[in-house]
Amino acid sequence: MKRNWLVLLGATVLLAILAGCSNGGSSTTEDGKKIIKVALSDDVNPPFLYTDSENNPIGYDMDYLAEVEKRLPDYKFEYIFGEEESNLVGLATGKVDMAINWFFKNPEREEKFHYPKYEYGYSLTSLITKTDRDDIKTLDDMVGKKFTPMSASGGLRSILNGYNTSNPNNPLTIESIEHPSNADNLKRVDEGKADAIFLNKSTFDAVQETLNLDLKVAGIVSKEPIFIVYNKENIELADQIDEITHELTEDGTLSKLSDKWFSTDFFQDLEYINEKGFSYE
Numbered sequence: 001m002k003r004n005w006l007v008l009l010g011a012t013v014l015l016a017i018l019a020g021c022s023n024g025g026s027s028t029t030e031d032g033k034k035i036i037k038v039a040l041s042d043d044v045n046p047p048f049l050y051t052d053s054e055n056n057p058i059g060y061d062m063d064y065l066a067e068v069e070k071r072l073p074d075y076k077f078e079y080i081f082g083e084e085e086s087n088l089v090g091l092a093t094g095k096v097d098m099a100i101n102w103f104f105k106n107p108e109r110e111e112k113f114h115y116p117k118y119e120y121g122y123s124l125t126s127l128i129t130k131t132d133r134d135d136i137k138t139l140d141d142m143v144g145k146k147f148t149p150m151s152a153s154g155g156l157r158s159i160l161n162g163y164n165t166s167n168p169n170n171p172l173t174i175e176s177i178e179h180p181s182n183a184d185n186l187k188r189v190d191e192g193k194a195d196a197i198f199l200n201k202s203t204f205d206a207v208q209e210t211l212n213l214d215l216k217v218a219g220i221v222s223k224e225p226i227f228i229v230y231n232k233e234n235i236e237l238a239d240q241i242d243e244i245t246h247e248l249t250e251d252g253t254l255s256k257l258s259d260k261w262f263s264t265d266f267f268q269d270l271e272y273i274n275e276k277g278f279s280y281e
Contacts, residue, residue: 033076036237038065039087039099040079046206047261048102048121057081060261061100064120067253071244075237088113094231098238102226104155114232116242118249119225121258122266124273125159126201128189129218136196137219137274139163143170145195148185149177156198159222182207190214202262220273223266 027035040057044050049059057079069077080087080096090096092112102123105115129136136142139160150157157174164171182203188194190213197204201217208215230238248254255265264273 029076033074035078036075036098037096038077038079039090039096039101040081041084041087041101042081043084043101045102045202048202049100060121060257061102063257063261064248064254065100067248067257068241068244071247072240088229091229091231094233096231097234098228098230098241100228103229104224104226106155106158109229112232114230114235114238115227116230116238116245118242118245119227120245120248121226121254122223123155123226124201124220124262124266125156125222125224126199126204126220127196127218128186128199128204128215129196130189130192131214131216133195133218139172139221140170142172142196143167144173147172147174148180148188148194148197149175150180150185150198151178152176155224156200159224160198183211186211186213186215220270223270223273 029035040049040061047059049057049061052058065077069075080090082090084101087096087099087101091099102121103109104123109115127136127138127142136145147160150160160172160174164174182197182199185194185197185199186204186207189197196218198221201220204215204217228238228241245254249267255267258264258266266273
């Protein structure tokens with residue numbers, strides 16, 4: 001779900017940065033604020049990040065960053081759009097200061113980048129089924145049933161692999177495929193060729209808006225913490241933002257933003273999300 005303007009803008013700006021257009025030091029605004037370069041992915045993912053009718057970036061991520069910036073009077077955020085991998089190259093080389101795109105923690109990225117202590121939100125992993133099915137709500141219900149094929153690597157697969165490690169006598173059956181298509185897999189479920197697809201709920205919502213298939217979110221399986229990632233030279237900045245993130249969590253600001261964008265408070269537990277606080281419509 002890419003906006004062409006984001007691709008073009010991201011390619012132009014990020015290539016310029018990677019080519020060395022940075023002044024090599026800390027740039028500042030006219031009023032003396034230090035400019036922090038924040039990489040945003042042009043592969044938009046509602047409601048975390050997408051664009052409004054005027055192509056302005058909006059979503060949970062942008063509201064969160066705005067709240068953080070309010071509490072950093074000496075800093076000014078400058079947003080740079082680009083492909084995720086290009087953003088991470090820019091982050092690793094110090095051409096951008098931090099990147100946000102609902103990043104999970106994994107050992108490979110933790111070697112390259114600095115992760116803060118506190119997450120700023122969660123990705124809700126879900127089981128998507130036909131609307132008339134009531135027999136699938138949890139991963140336990142998928143034992144002996146058919147998933148759509150998925151990549152052999154990635155965060156979603158690692159969750160299912162972890163389930164199988166914990167349940168060796170009743171493992172899930174998972175078919176691997178290179179470069180799976182979420183749209184094609186959702187159509188497989190709609191056509192009865194698979195019982196369910198394991199997918200981030202926000203991804204399902206975005207694809208479903210276009211396809212409008214006879215499918216539903218049958219249950220939220222897990223909430224995976226997501227983080228800003230930083231260049232390892234920016235520990236001081238990361239610590240400051242980490243403290244603010246903790247404050248925003250404790251004072252309920254992030255819960256309000258979650259309810260605004262996701263119709264639930266994903267800082268609550270899964271029981272609350274599944275039974276009390278979630279709108280499946």
